[in-house]
Amino acid sequence: MEANAVRAAIGQVLATIAPEVALDALDPAAPLRDQVDLDSMDFLNFIVGLHERLQVDIPEADYARLVSLGDLVDYLVAKRPG
Amino acid sequence: MIEFKLPSLGADMDRGRLLEWRVKPGDVVKRGDVVAVVDTSKAAIDVEVWHAGTVHALLLQPGDDVPVGTAMLTLSGADEPVEAAAQTAPGAAERAAAPAGPAGPAPLAVTPAASPEPALGRRRISPAARKRAEELGISLDTLAGTGPDGAVTIEDVQRAGSAAVGAAPAAAVTPAAAAIAERMSAMRQTIAAAMARSKREIPHYYLATEIPLEKATQWLTRANAERPVTARILMAALLIKATALAARKYPELNGFYRGGKFEPSAEVHVGVAISLRQGGLIAPALLATDRKNVDEIMAALADLVKRTRAFSLRASELSQPTITLTNLGEQGVELVQAVIYPPQVAIVGFGKPIGRAWVEDHSLRLIPVVTASLAADHRVSDGHRGALFLAHVRDLLQEPDKL
Structure with missing residues (x-):
């Protein structure tokens, strides 16, 4: 799946949790949770939202690899079929 | 005849302002019906009644700002006996003193009003944008958001900052935005009152x-x-x-x-x-x-x-x-x-x-x-x-x- 489509999906899910955040303003290489104030419940809802939107299974063991926006895009692109 | 009283919403909320009635005398109500919308320092809420009956008289006018426990309306033909505990607002002193009280639903339930104001739940401004706005001396109330669902982004603040040079600040406060700002300020005061009381007592x-x-x-x-x-x-x-x-x-x-x-x-x-x-x-x-x-x-x-x-x-x-x-x-x-x-x-x-x-x-x-x-x-x-x-x-x- 194309990185841009994944990025758009991330933006849509993030907007439901932190509506004030403009995805374009985020540094894709910096830790997401330092830039967007997401508590553990917010982060869980974020993962659930990505799972529902992209049909990608995201095991908890993989959370540690999902630090920056760039990490997330790479991970989801690789996981997503097609 | 039952006197229906304004419920407490916790130790820090001791008053409410009636925004509107949802019933009028003669209306038949059942348990759970919304009878009024009341504004508190934290939110506009729907007040539900937990007795069935017929509305007899409305005792308050919209705009009235009254303490918790004030009688709001009277109900006749209530379908159940009036117990002291059931009549008492949940926040009243009697509440915890009656552990053997009714185990059923609380006398009242409150759900959010379908308020015409924008929901305060998401005043869509990031902490970073708010901080920047403070630095620039821009009132957040005047900002139109361009983010998702009208969220105010830091770019909006920057743009307003450039535009505001020389302009009179806060000249275009919209009523809705002002209401949100007022509520945030009220919530801060509510927290301040509860915490000051805590530290004092x-x-x-x-x-x-x-x-x-x-x-x-x-x-x-x-x-x-x-x-x-x-x-x-x-x-x-x-x-x-x-x-x-x-x-x-x-x-x-x-x-x-x-x-x-x-x-x-x-x-x-x-x-x-x-x-x-x-x-x-x-x-x-x-x-x-x-x-x-x-x-x-x-x-x-x-x-x-x-x-x-x-x-x-x-x-x-x-x-x-x-x-x-x-x-x-x-x-x-x-x-x-x-x-x-x-x-x-x-x-x-x-x-x-x-x-x-x-x-x-x-x-x-x-x-x-x-x-x-x-x-x-x-x-x-x-x-x-x-x-x-x-x-x-x-x-x-x-x-x-x-x-």
Whole structure:
């Protein structure tokens, strides 16, 4: 799946949790949770939202690899079929 | 004839302003019907009635700002006997004094009004944008957001900052934005009043201890590995359950101090401090916490966080916490020394879990550790009992499968 489509999906899910955040303003290489104030419940809802939107299974063991926006895009692109 | 009174929504909300009636004399109402919309410092709420009957008279005019417990309307032909406890607003002093009171629904329930104002739940401004606006001296009320759903982004603030040079500040405050700003200010005042009262009246004592979370973390990792993402559990659920069980064991930390004496609560309703994205916090009760299993607590917590941020809480949740828990979570710092929320007598805090070198059984390991704290009311309990309470929380978290 194309990185841009994944990025758009991330933006849509993030907007439901932190509506004030403009995805374009985020540094894709910096830790997401330092830039967007997401508590553990917010982060869980974020993962659930990505799972529902992209049909990608995201095991908890993989959370540690999902630090920056760039990490997330790479991970989801690789996981997503097609 | 039943007098229907304005319910309390917690110790810090002692007044409400009638926005509108949803009923008129002669209307037949049933349990759960919305009879009025009342504005409090935290939200506009729908007030529901828990008696069936016919509206006889409306005793207030829209715009009236009245104390909790003021009669709002009278109902005739009520379908059930009028019990003292059922007639009393949930926040009134009699509430906890009547542990044998009705076990059914609270006399009143409150749900958010379909208010014409934009929901305060999401004043869509990031902390960074708000900070920048403050630096630039721009009123947030004047900003139009260009982010998703009208969210104000930092770019909007910058743009307004450039445009505002030379312009009269805050000249174009919209009524809706002004109402939001007013409510935020009111919430801050409400928190200030409750916390000032706490610090004035309650002789706090403070305890803290480090709790190893190795077993709890391992248990969660195992449990969550088998679960779909939608059924995963957060550490917060374990902390809440352990706190509830310890509160049941040490009743002098669970209840209310009112009228110069302590009223222990037979029920454990842990209030969970939930921060709001735009600032401020609310600590609604996770009802009957000690009787829920961890999965039920997780589901209830997720629901409570969602509804709190949408200002969709019931009166019973706002007025009933018997002890409060504040959890700084992963993005916080190690220790919180919290302020008791009156008339409660204790508040438990959990800091950010961090990796620590831990010595146990003559071996040194790196494990996650959380600092748990207790602030409690010295009029009711002593440090010795408080320490036993915290130690019990620690012990409970060493056997997570039993929570």
